[in-house]
Amino acid sequence: MPLLEVENLTIDYHGRTGAVTAVEDVSFSLEKGRSLGIVGESGCGKTTIGMALLRLLPENGVLRKGSIRLGGDDVLSLSAKELRAFRWKRISMIFQAAMNALNPVHRVGDQVMEAIRIHHPAFSAEKIREEVAALFDLVDIPEARINDYPHQYSGGMKQRAVIAMALSCRPDLVVADEPTTALDVIVQDQILRKIREIQDRLGIAGIFISHDIGVVAGICHDIMVMYKGRIIEQGCREEVFVSPGHPYTISLLSSYLTIDGVFDLHADTAEPECIPVDESRPGACAYAPHCPRADADCFVHPPAWREKSPTHGVLCSKTC
Amino acid sequence: MKAIAAAGTGKNETRSFRMQAFLEGWSLFYENIVGRIGLYLLILFGLMALASYIPPLIDPMYHPMTGVDPDISYASAPSWRHWLGTDNIGRDIFTQLLTGARVAFLVGISAAFISIVIGTLLGMIAGYGGRVLDSVLMRFADMIMVMPSLLVILLLSVLFGQLSIWIIVMLIALFRWPAVARVIRSQTLSLKQRPFIDMARVAGASHVRILFRHILPNVLPMALLYMTFRVTSAIIVEAALAFLGFGDPNTVSWGMMLQWVWKTGHMFQAPWWLLPPGICISLITLAFYMMGRAMEEVLDPRLRKTKGPDYAAS
Amino acid sequence: MNLKKLLLRRIIEIFVVFYIIMTILFLLFHLAPGDPVSMMVDLTLTPEDVALLVAQLGLDQPLWLQYLYYIKNFFTGNFGTSFHYGRPVIEIIGQRLPPTLLLFTTATVLAAVAGIWWGKLIAWYKGKPVDTGVTIFALVCNTLFLPWIALLFIWFFAFRIGWFPLSGMMTPEIWVNPAAGFLAKAGDVLHHMLLPLMTLFVVNTGAYLLIMRSSMLETLREDYILTARAKGLTERQVRNRHAAPNASLPVVTSVGLSLAFSVNGGALTETVFSWPGIGRELIFAVSNADYPLAMASFLFIALVVLVANLIVDILYAYLDPRISYE
Numbered sequence: 001m002p003l004l005e006v007e008n009l010t011i012d013y014h015g016r017t018g019a020v021t022a023v024e025d026v027s028f029s030l031e032k033g034r035s036l037g038i039v040g041e042s043g044c045g046k047t048t049i050g051m052a053l054l055r056l057l058p059e060n061g062v063l064r065k066g067s068i069r070l071g072g073d074d075v076l077s078l079s080a081k082e083l084r085a086f087r088w089k090r091i092s093m094i095f096q097a098a099m100n101a102l103n104p105v106h107r108v109g110d111q112v113m114e115a116i117r118i119h120h121p122a123f124s125a126e127k128i129r130e131e132v133a134a135l136f137d138l139v140d141i142p143e144a145r146i147n148d149y150p151h152q153y154s155g156g157m158k159q160r161a162v163i164a165m166a167l168s169c170r171p172d173l174v175v176a177d178e179p180t181t182a183l184d185v186i187v188q189d190q191i192l193r194k195i196r197e198i199q200d201r202l203g204i205a206g207i208f209i210s211h212d213i214g215v216v217a218g219i220c221h222d223i224m225v226m227y228k229g230r231i232i233e234q235g236c237r238e239e240v241f242v243s244p245g246h247p248y249t250i251s252l253l254s255s256y257l258t259i260d261g262v263f264d265l266h267a268d269t270a271e272p273e274c275i276p277v278d279e280s281r282p283g284a285c286a287y288a289p290h291c292p293r294a295d296a297d298c299f300v301h302p303p304a305w306r307e308k309s310p311t312h313g314v315l316c317s318k319t320c
Numbered sequence: 321m322k323a324i325a326a327a328g329t330g331k332n333e334t335r336s337f338r339m340q341a342f343l344e345g346w347s348l349f350y351e352n353i354v355g356r357i358g359l360y361l362l363i364l365f366g367l368m369a370l371a372s373y374i375p376p377l378i379d380p381m382y383h384p385m386t387g388v389d390p391d392i393s394y395a396s397a398p399s400w401r402h403w404l405g406t407d408n409i410g411r412d413i414f415t416q417l418l419t420g421a422r423v424a425f426l427v428g429i430s431a432a433f434i435s436i437v438i439g440t441l442l443g444m445i446a447g448y449g450g451r452v453l454d455s456v457l458m459r460f461a462d463m464i465m466v467m468p469s470l471l472v473i474l475l476l477s478v479l480f481g482q483l484s485i486w487i488i489v490m491l492i493a494l495f496r497w498p499a500v501a502r503v504i505r506s507q508t509l510s511l512k513q514r515p516f517i518d519m520a521r522v523a524g525a526s527h528v529r530i531l532f533r534h535i536l537p538n539v540l541p542m543a544l545l546y547m548t549f550r551v552t553s554a555i556i557v558e559a560a561l562a563f564l565g566f567g568d569p570n571t572v573s574w575g576m577m578l579q580w581v582w583k584t585g586h587m588f589q590a591p592w593w594l595l596p597p598g599i600c601i602s603l604i605t606l607a608f609y610m611m612g613r614a615m616e617e618v619l620d621p622r623l624r625k626t627k628g629p630d631y632a633a634s
Numbered sequence: 635m636n637l638k639k640l641l642l643r644r645i646i647e648i649f650v651v652f653y654i655i656m657t658i659l660f661l662l663f664h665l666a667p668g669d670p671v672s673m674m675v676d677l678t679l680t681p682e683d684v685a686l687l688v689a690q691l692g693l694d695q696p697l698w699l700q701y702l703y704y705i706k707n708f709f710t711g712n713f714g715t716s717f718h719y720g721r722p723v724i725e726i727i728g729q730r731l732p733p734t735l736l737l738f739t740t741a742t743v744l745a746a747v748a749g750i751w752w753g754k755l756i757a758w759y760k761g762k763p764v765d766t767g768v769t770i771f772a773l774v775c776n777t778l779f780l781p782w783i784a785l786l787f788i789w790f791f792a793f794r795i796g797w798f799p800l801s802g803m804m805t806p807e808i809w810v811n812p813a814a815g816f817l818a819k820a821g822d823v824l825h826h827m828l829l830p831l832m833t834l835f836v837v838n839t840g841a842y843l844l845i846m847r848s849s850m851l852e853t854l855r856e857d858y859i860l861t862a863r864a865k866g867l868t869e870r871q872v873r874n875r876h877a878a879p880n881a882s883l884p885v886v887t888s889v890g891l892s893l894a895f896s897v898n899g900g901a902l903t904e905t906v907f908s909w910p911g912i913g914r915e916l917i918f919a920v921s922n923a924d925y926p927l928a929m930a931s932f933l934f935i936a937l938v939v940l941v942a943n944l945i946v947d948i949l950y951a952y953l954d955p956r957i958s959y960e
Contacts, residue, residue, distance in 0.1 A: 054864050087866040095864075100857035104956055105879045114875075115865045149955040165861075353766065354773070463651050465891070466939055470898035471913070474920050475932045479662060556779065560902055563781045564917055578782055582906075587785050588793050598782030606777040613773075 001072065002029040003172060003205050004053075009066035011048050011057065022048045022061070024229045030222075032172070035199065035206035037216030037237075039252065040226035046209045050175045053207075054091055055083055071172060089119045092166040094176040101162050102150035108161050109136075109146035115168045135164040138198060156187040163195060170202065177209045192219055213252050217241065222311075225249045228286040235312030245306070245314030247291050285316070293318045345618045355614020361607035365421050365600075372418035382412050384419040384572045395590045405592040408584050413577070417596050420574040424604055427489055427558040427573075432550035434493035439500025440543045444531055446501065447508025458505065461498035469495040469553075470560050477566055485568040488561060492554045500546045507539045541619055548612035552605045559601045574601045637951055637958045644947055648940045655936055659929065660704050664697060676717040687714065708933070714926035718919070723930045727912065731934060733803055734911035737827060738900045738938075741834035746889045748835070749842020750882045754873065756843065757850035757881075769844065776840035780899050784833045784906040791829055798829045801908035830907045838896055846885045853881040883954055890946035893939050901935075912938075 011023040023045040030036050038046045051057050053068060055075065068075040070090055078086055095101045102111060112132050116123060123131070133143055139160035150158060159180070166174050176195065180188040196219045199206050210216050216223060223240040225233040225248065233246040244250050285291070288298040293316075303317045349355045375382035381389050389402065392410035396402065404413040446457040473491045477483050483491075511517060512535075520530050561567055562575030563582070574597040580586075581593045679687070688694050690712075692703030707713065713723035752768075759765045792800045799805070808814050808822045853859065854877055862876040901913025908914070916931035918924075951957040 056860060056864055084866040084868060087864055089866065093861075093864045095857050095861060101861045103858040103862070103876050103880070105954065106876075114867075118866050151956045162861075165865075354770065357770075463654060466651070466894050466943060467655070467936065468894045468897040468901070468939065471901055471916055471932060471935060474917060475659075475928060476662070478920060478923070478925060478928060552777065557898075559779060560781065560898065563902070564905065565921060575779075578779075578785070582781075582785060588789055591789075594782075594785060594789070598779050598786070601779040601782065602774070602777055605779070606774055609773060609777050 003032045003071055004030040005067075005069040006049075006053075007067045007069075009049065009052060009068065010064045011045070011052060012062045012064050013058075014060045014062060019062075022229055023052070026066070026226075026229075026231055028224060028231070028234065030173070030205055030207065032205055033199075033203045034221045035196075035208060035219060036222045036224060037208045037210065037213075037220035038224045038226060039210060039213050039216050041211055044226040045229040046226050047177055050093065050177045050207065050209050053173075053175055054087055054093055056093075085119070088115055088171065089169045090171055091173045091175060092169065092171040094162055094166045094174065094179045099155060099158055102153075102158060104150055106149075107147050108150055108153065109148075112136075112161070112165045112168050115165055119169045131168070132164075135168055136161075138167070139164045139194060155183055156191065159183060159187075159191050160194065163191070163198070167198060167202070167204070171204060173205045173207065174199070175207045175209070178211070179208070180215060181210070181212070188215070195219065225252065230286070230315060232287065232315040233313070235308070239309060239312040243308070243312075245308050245312070246287075246316050247293050248287050348618045349614050352614040352617060354610045355617075358607045358610030358612075358614060361603055362611065365425070365604050365607065368418050368421035369425050372415070372422050375412065375415040375418065381410075382415045384411070384416045385570070387411060387415070395584075395586050395593060397590075398592050404596055405590065407577075407580060407593060408586060413593055413596065416572045416577055417574070417600060419572045420577065420597060420600060421604070423485070423571050423573040424555050424558075424601070427485065427492070428551040428555040428604075428608070431489045431492040431496065431554035431558075432547045434489070435496040435550050435554075436500055436543050436547045438493065439497035439546070440504050440536075440539065442497065443501035443504025444508050444535055444539065447505040448512060448527070448531055448535065454505070457501070461501050464495060465498040467495065470557055473557065473561065474564070474566060477561075483561070483566055483568060485571055488558055488568065489554075492557050496550055496553055496557075500543065500550065503542055503546060504539050507542055508535055511535050511538055545612060545615045545619055548608050548615065552608045552612070555601065555605050555608070574598075637948075640951060640957065641948065644944050648944060652937060652940060656705070656708065656933065657701075659933070660701055663925075663929070664700065676715065676720075678717075690714075713930040716919075716927040717924045718922050718927065723926050726915065726927060727930055727934055730910060730912040730915045730931070731938075733909060734900065734904065734913060735938070736823075737830060737834075737904070737909060737911060738897070740827070741831055741838065741900070742889065742893070742896055742942075744831070745835055745838035746842055746885065749839045750846050750878075750885050752839070753843040753846020753885070754850055754878050754881070757847050757854070758873070760851060769847070772840035772843045774840075775836050776838075776844070778837055780833065780837050781902050781906050783836060784830070784903055787829055787833055788906070791832075799826050802826055803910055826909075830903045830909055833903050833907075834896070834899060837899060838892075841892065842885055842889065845888050846881060849881040849884045850877060853877045856880070879953070883950065886946060886950045886953060890943050890950075893942050893946070897935060897939055 006029065007027045009023055009026040010021065012019045012021050026045075026049060028036065038049065040046050048057070048061065051061070052063060053075070055078070057063065063076065070086075073086075073090075075086070102108060106114075109132055112135060113128050116128050116131055120128075132146060136143060136146055141157055141160055141164070145153070145157070150161075153161065163179075166176075174195075179195065180191050183191065192215065195206070198204075206220075208216050208220055213223075217237065220237055222236050223234070224231055225240070225246065227248050233240060233244065233249045240249065241253065244253055284300060285294070285298045285303040288294040291298065295318075298317065301317070303315050306314050306316065308314060372384075376384070376387065379387075381387040389406055389410040389412065392402075392406050394406075394410070395408045396406045396410075398405045402412045402414065404417065406412055407416075442457055442461070446454045469492070472495060473488075476491060480487055517530060517534055520534050525533070558567070558573060559575030559578075562573045563579045565579055565583070567573055567576045567579070577593070577597040578601075581590060581597075587594050676684075676687075692700050692707075695703065711724045713727075715721065716723050716726055719726055756765055756768045759768075788800060792798045803823060803826045804819070805822050805826075808818055850873075854873075859872060859876055862872045867875070897913065900911070901917060903909065904911040904914035905917050912931050912934055916928055916935065919928035919931055
């Protein structure tokens with residue numbers, strides 16, 4: 001049985017002008033110890049999915065449909081108390097802009113200790129301190145810096161402290177939302193490798209959310225590409241990279257420059273002329289206006305989910 | 321996209337765009353209950369100020385300063401003849417109250433206007449004029465800001481002898497610009513970084529032209545917003561001065577009415593005299609303050625209610 | 635270490651600001667039309683006494699020398715003689731300062747603490763009717779005309795129901811009675827202080843409450859709050875441990891900025907309640923054209939505001955590790 005099962009997840013945001021669907025009919029699953037990358041441009045709903053897993057949706061976000069199960073437990077039916085015990089202990093999160101994820105008025109070590117203390121009330125102060133020291137050692141932060149305040153850390157150190165915090169309760173799953181976006185490229189690489197190494201060592205499953213397919217490419221077993229709230233392609237890394245089935249994935253991959261040019265797959269990715277979406281037909285493919293493959297049919301009928309292999313699916317009616 | 325279109329096709333569309341922005345701002349303002357209450361209160365006080373011209377026309381005894389009811393020489397309770405009663409020498413309190421509204425608007429708006437002009441000019445100059453000028457002006461502003469303005473004005477009144485209403489207005493304005501200058505300065509600093517200022521400079525616009533043609537229109541909404549807050553503080557300072565006996569002896573203000581009731585020892589006997597002026601001062605400052613807060617929400621999207629995610633107790 | 639440096643810089647700044655204020659006052663009073671001697675010396679005294687005082691204060695010297703005398707006199711505590719009391723000004727100031735400090739400090743601390751506390755609570759109920767109600771109530775309290783509400787309080791609490799004395803700071807019978815102990819005296823002062831305190835509290839708390847509320851709402855959108863929630867903290871823990879300490883920082887700043895404003899209110903309160911403080915003395919001195927007393931009172935009030943600002947700065951640095959730790 002997979003560790004995480006998400007089925008038909010649909011989430012709306014209610015605003016001044018009405019409801020907007022941020023995530024539509026998203027289903028996926030994740031085995032223990034594996035990692036999944038969710039890729040898409042900003043606003044495609046990938047962060048919303050991460051938040052929903054921890055039930056941290058904003059006030060105006062409504063989970064309209066679907067289910068989330070972790071290790072057989074129905075996440076959506078947890079009571080407030082169960083939910084608090086579930087958070088961080090079962091799923092922890094490395095937030096987008098981790099620079100700001102540390103509270104500026106508390107010592108970094110205290111913030112990590114706090115997480116452990118909540119979930120292991122029986123631990124002695126000494127035991128908690130040891131745990132924190134071990135965690136900081138794991139992410140290569142010198143022990144002397146444990147009692148520093150966040151502003152005394154460099155960007156990379158803050159990021160590693162946040163990772164230490166995310167691992168502090170040995171969760172089953174870590175959700176990392178743009179874990180390295182704010183960092184420079186060299187630090188980015190170090191951090192990603194560190195996460196991957198720890199993940200392997202501790203057998204923790206991971207979900208990596210990024211707008212940058214390059215970040216996800218290096219560390220994930222499976223890739224999920226999202227566009228406007230829907231999964232448009234899903235498969236294991238090699239399948240998606242070698243034989244991408246959706247034109248959007250192809251354009252993402254071709255914008256991801258690599259030195260050996262492996263991903264320079266198709267020539268037909270030039271930005272096509274804009275064709276206005278027919279608003280009266282909400283079923284039409286959302287990507288159609290930008291799609292080089294689109295024909296009149298795409299603007300009328302909803303796209304169909306096609307299985308390219310048992311592990312690889314594409315939301316596009318056109319075969320290529 | 322919209323802005324580009326407006327810039328491209330000229331004045332008409334710019335105007336309609338501004339109009340649209342104005343209407344949207346207005347609807348946001350009007351949706352805000354605080355702003356609406358403030359607006360209604362202000363309309364009420366405006367009507368009072370206008371109505372203050374009527375009673376003296378009906379009968380000279382309703383003149384707020386000099387009109388004395390010939391039959392009454394004590395503080396009389398409300399009656400048909402005097403809706404809010406009279407003060408201890410037989411002057412009509414209702415008339416004084418109406419006239420007080422006029423004085424409050426006069427003092428509040430003119431003092432606020434002058435301090436806004438000073439504050440906006442100095443703020444723009446500080447923000448635009450470079451480091452030295454900036455730090456000198458802002459240090460000066462800080463210094464004025466830490467001074468208790470009421471007490472400074474009191475002390476300075478020694479130099480003037482008797483204060484007239486216009487000296488009071490000037491003094492209030494002189495001590496109330498720093499907060500405005502600070503806000504306008506920071507706005508100017510950020511505007512200075514924008515490309516259109518560079519473009520104007522490259523195109524050969526003079527500093528004066530850049531300041532007044534390009535920066536001023538952009539800081540004006542903020543200046544207007546601050547004006548409502550300045551009105552509040554100007555009215556309070558004037559009322560406090562009058563209450564302490566430093567008002568203009570030729571006008572009736574609400575603060576002065578309170579001074580009379582206090583100094584003549586009628587505060588325990590004549591609630592009809594004690595209550596109305598205090599209520600009016602409190603309400604008019606409240607009204608301007610509420611307007612200001614509602615305008616702030618319109619101008620500063622970060623303060624809006626429906627903005628961004630807000631996390632509920634889960 | 636950094637904190638010390640900050641402290642030193644602020645103290646120097648205070649000196650400079652105070653010096654500039656002194657200089658501006660000097661210039662205003664000596665260059666204004668009229669006779670500066672008449673402003674500094676009581677001319678109703680005998681001509682010999684006047685001449686003596688003029689010489690003592692250096693008023694017969696050229697302007698620049700007078701200026702030096704003025705500075706020297708300040709630091710030696712020589713402010714001349716009050717016209718009204720006929721006593722050295724410094725003596726009167728020495729009597730008036732402690733009651734002001736007592737009332738003002740208590741009122742400011744109480745208002746700030748209550749404002750932070752209630753602002754934090756009310757931020758829980760954002761958008762609910764109670765939030766709108768409290769917001770409007772706080773706005774109303776904040777804009778109440780202070781002397782008026784003081785008169786109302788006296789009328790109701792002291793005159794109608796007689797819970798508190800009408801005015802003043804102490805009951806003479808208790809203070810002249812040699813048998814009265816410290817507790818009786820302190821209790822007496824407290825009894826006199828409650829009503830003025832309540833006045834200042836009602837007027838000042840609203841502003842702090844509103845700032846805390848909006849600062850709380852802003853802070854609750856920060857990423858570290860999301861982290862705290864994700865860690866499994868209860869809503870109460872999130873707000874008390876993670877949101878409130880950060881959200882109260884702007885309130886502390888605004889306490890500093892509004893000190894000058896609170897001093898205005900303090901002076902008005904002292905006047906209405908006949909609290910024998912320095913603010914009342916300044917107003918009294920100005921009304922009676924007692925210039926030496928007025929000048930000195932003002933300078934000391936300015937000094938109090940500056941020092942209070944310094945204390946607020948230190949408190950801020952203490953609360954925000956970004957300032958105190960390098």
